[in-house]
Amino acid sequence: MTRGTTVLIEIVFNLQNVFGSQTLIDPTNPVITVTGPDNINRATDVVLTRYDAGRYYYTLATFTTWRKGYYTSTVTAAYNSMPIKLTQIKSFILE
Numbered sequence: 001m002t003r004g005t006t007v008l009i010e011i012v013f014n015l016q017n018v019f020g021s022q023t024l025i026d027p028t029n030p031v032i033t034v035t036g037p038d039n040i041n042r043a044t045d046v047v048l049t050r051y052d053a054g055r056y057y058y059t060l061a062t063f064t065t066w067r068k069g070y071y072t073s074t075v076t077a078a079y080n081s082m083p084i085k086l087t088q089i090k091s092f093i094l095e
Helices: none
Strands: 006-012 014-016 022-024 028-035 041-047 049-052 055-061 069-079 082-094
Touching: 006 028, 006 069, 006 082, 028 055, 041 055
Parallel strands: none
Antiparallel strands: 006 055, 014 022, 028 041, 028 069, 049 055, 069 082
């Protein structure tokens, strides 16, 4: 990705049962934090947008002044009162 463009981050929440099949789930309060290679949060606890059962997204407008490198996304939510935390290392790269 080029600095100064908008990045689309998609998240899919699914629950895998003991037989190996998966069911899409809608957690409560899904939020995302995006951290740059300089350890600066570029988005903090922003609510994700739902576009289908279990499927969410976030669009992040980047700036040309942001540091080049790997950006990490961390998503937190809850499902049936159980916390969920997903960390996506190298979520996207700015060049």
